[in-house]
Amino acid sequence: VVISFLEKKYCLTIGMRFHSYKALLLAGVLLNSFQPFAQSIDTTMLCRGHYFTEAEGKASLQQFASAYHDLKGWEKRADRIRQGLIEGMNLPEGFTRTPLKPIIHSKRTYHGYSVENVAFESMPGFFVTGNLYRPLRELFSYPAILSPHGHGKDPRFQENVQKRCAALAKMGAIVFTYDMIGYGDSHQCEHKHPQALTIQTINGIRAIDFLLTIPHVDTERIGITGESGGGTQTFVLTALDKRIKVSVPVVMVSAHFFGGCTCESGMPIHKSTDHQTSNVEIAALAAPRPLLLISDGKDWTKNTPDVEFPYIQNIYKLYNREGNIENLHLPAEGHDYGVNKRAGAYRFLAKHLNLSFKEILNSNEQIDESFIVVEPTEVLRVINKDHPLPSYAVKGDEQVSKLLKSFVK
Numbered sequence: 001v002v003i004s005f006l007e008k009k010y011c012l013t014i015g016m017r018f019h020s021y022k023a024l025l026l027a028g029v030l031l032n033s034f035q036p037f038a039q040s041i042d043t044t045m046l047c048r049g050h051y052f053t054e055a056e057g058k059a060s061l062q063q064f065a066s067a068y069h070d071l072k073g074w075e076k077r078a079d080r081i082r083q084g085l086i087e088g089m090n091l092p093e094g095f096t097r098t099p100l101k102p103i104i105h106s107k108r109t110y111h112g113y114s115v116e117n118v119a120f121e122s123m124p125g126f127f128v129t130g131n132l133y134r135p136l137r138e139l140f141s142y143p144a145i146l147s148p149h150g151h152g153k154d155p156r157f158q159e160n161v162q163k164r165c166a167a168l169a170k171m172g173a174i175v176f177t178y179d180m181i182g183y184g185d186s187h188q189c190e191h192k193h194p195q196a197l198t199i200q201t202i203n204g205i206r207a208i209d210f211l212l213t214i215p216h217v218d219t220e221r222i223g224i225t226g227e228s229g230g231g232t233q234t235f236v237l238t239a240l241d242k243r244i245k246v247s248v249p250v251v252m253v254s255a256h257f258f259g260g261c262t263c264e265s266g267m268p269i270h271k272s273t274d275h276q277t278s279n280v281e282i283a284a285l286a287a288p289r290p291l292l293l294i295s296d297g298k299d300w301t302k303n304t305p306d307v308e309f310p311y312i313q314n315i316y317k318l319y320n321r322e323g324n325i326e327n328l329h330l331p332a333e334g335h336d337y338g339v340n341k342r343a344g345a346y347r348f349l350a351k352h353l354n355l356s357f358k359e360i361l362n363s364n365e366q367i368d369e370s371f372i373v374v375e376p377t378e379v380l381r382v383i384n385k386d387h388p389l390p391s392y393a394v395k396g397d398e399q400v401s402k403l404l405k406s407f408v409k
Contacts, residue, residue: 041194041266041267041268042268045088045268045271045272046265046266046267046268046270046271047258047265047270047271047278048258048259048260048265048266049257049258049259049260049265050256050257050258050300051256051257051258051265051270052255052256052278053256054255054256054303056256057254057255057256057257057278057307058255058256058303058307060255060276060278061255061278061280061307061308061311064077064277064278064281064311065311065314070318071318071319074315074318077281078281078284078285078287080275081239081275081277081281081282081285082239082240082285084269084270084271084272084275084277085236085239085240085269085282086240087272088267088268088269088270088272089195089197089198089201089267089269090195090198090267091198091201091202091240095202095407096407097206097209098121098123098124099121100120100121100122100206100209100210100213101120101121102118102119102120102210102213103118103119103120103382103387104116104117104118104132105117105382105387106379106387108373108375108379109136110166110371110372110373111170111371111373112135112136112137112169112170112359112371113133113134113135113136113166113169113170114133114134114136114169115131115132115133115166115375115380116131116132116134117131117132117380117381117382117387118130118131118132118176118210118382119185119382119383120206120210122202122203122205122206122207123202123403123404123407124394124403124407125390125392125393125394125403126188126199126393126394126400126403127186127188127389127390127393128178128179128186128203128206128207128210129178129179129184129185129186129382129383130156130176130177130178130179130184130207130382131156131165131176131177131178131380131382132174132175132176133165133166133168133169133174133175133176133177134169134174134175135169135170135171135172135173135174137172139172139216140216141216141217141218141221142172142173142174142214142216142217142218142221143172143173143174143217143218143221143222143223143353143354143355144173144174144175144176144211144212144214144217144218144221144222144223145168145173145174145175145176145222145223145224145225145349145353146175146176146177146178146204146207146208146211146222146223146224146225146226146234146237146244147161147164147165147168147175147176147177147178147224147225147226147230148177148178148180148204148224148226148229148230148233148234148237149161149177149179149180149183149226149227149229149230150226150227150228150229150230150231150337151180151228151229151261154183154184154377155180155183155184155230156177156178156179156183156184156380157184157375157377157380159374160227160336160337160338160342161177161337162372162374162375162380163342163369163372163374164225164337164342164345164346165177166369166371166372166373167342167346167360167367167369167372168346168349168355170359170360170371171346171349171350171355171356171357171359171360172355172356172359173223173349173353173355174211174214174217176207176210176211178203178207180200180229180230180233180263181193181196181199181200181203181263182196184381184382185381185382185383188389188393188394188395188396188400189395189396189397189400190397191261191262191263192261192262192263192266193262193397193400193401194262194266194401195267195401195404196261196262196263196266197236197262197263197264197265197266197267197269198267198404199400199404200233200263201233201236201237201240202407204233204236204237204241205237205240205241208222208237208241208243208244212243219243220245221245221246221353221354222243222244222245222246223244223245223246223247223248223349223352223353224237224238224244224246224247224248225247225248225249225250225345225349226249226250227250227251227252227336227337227341228250228251228252228335229252229259229261229263229264230250231249231250231251231252231253232249232252232259232263232264232279234247234248234249234250234252235247235249235252235253235279235282235283235285235286236269236282238283238285238286238289238291239282239283239285239286244286244289245289245290245352245353246289246290246291246348246349246352246353247283247286247289247290247291247292248291248292248294248345248348248349249283249291249293249294250294250337250341250345251294251295251296251299251301251335251336251337251341252279252301253279253280253283253293253295253301253304253308254278254279254280254300254301254303254304254308255278255279255280255303255307255308255311256300257279257300258270258278258279259279269282270282280308280311280312283308283312284311284312284315287312287315287316287318287319287321287324287325288316288319288321288324289324290324290325290348290351290352291312291316291324291325291326292325292326292327292328292344292345292348293308293309293312293325293326293327293328294327294328294329294330294341294344294345295308295309295327295328295329295330296329296330296331296333296334296335296341297329297330297331297332297333297334298333298334298335299334299335302331304327304329305327305329309325309327309329312325313325324352326348328341328344328348339367339369342369343367346360346367
């Protein structure tokens, strides 16, 4: 979608003037039909990829900030942005929580943590697949952390995902990492399903439901962290689900980049006829809960210390919670969830979820991940010949669209 800066500026101005979300008119934008492989979306309402230049992204934040001057004003805008998410992805508030019917198998025990293969139904016949990491230490209660992954080759099975999950488990958290649709063991529909954003958001919300079924999980200590496309899931879920108490989106929050995949920006969550926002403000909906932005110098987060972080920091100041927002910027690094980014996340999550950081330190008081066993793909798989997908599982984009249509009425 190509839109001139003047058209963008006009939309931004409109967004500053109207805040009543009862007045939202998304003609042609909402999911009025669920045809196979297609949906009724007004593509002029989509903000995709490098939608703004860097200068335009910075200017947009200045325009957004002019819409409010105090906490009451921000919360009014925040409500509109949150409603824009819900309406843009056609996500019903308070949708029916159908039985999860969890399948848990193949437990392995390592140094300080265990790993299990898990599937559960986020919607009837649609399965979320992933791995559950648990601490071996017996505690009175446990924090729980969601760990969504980004795009790439077999991302749930990658070393960086396994290491962060295992380290956090040894620190005392129950950690669940799960597949984006079309990846890993999740092949009931294509990754670029037109409603991928809705499906993955529902999966994330139900993943929290699943974690809360585990005995002794502390409802006041729920965290989330993911990188790239998993970073998008991190800030979207944090914006929508107040059960998340601590959020660490990695290499994703940008004023000018809106996510390049259908699962991030394929539905109109950033703009409507009466509002415009960006991922910066969606991430800011975490306020006043603890939020760590992890950024680097070689992708669209390169300006975070000077552009995105100060904007969100000002919102936290409205709540008198400046201590709850931090930025770890690694200017010499690139787009990943590497060891230095993991170290920053470990410290922040330990601080705000009351984890035992010392559990992953060596005798020199340095972070040591050498205890972690990086498992082969086949060991981590949830669906295999011994544990097939149930026969009633919904399969194919058309059938998943029909399921989603019935589920989100």
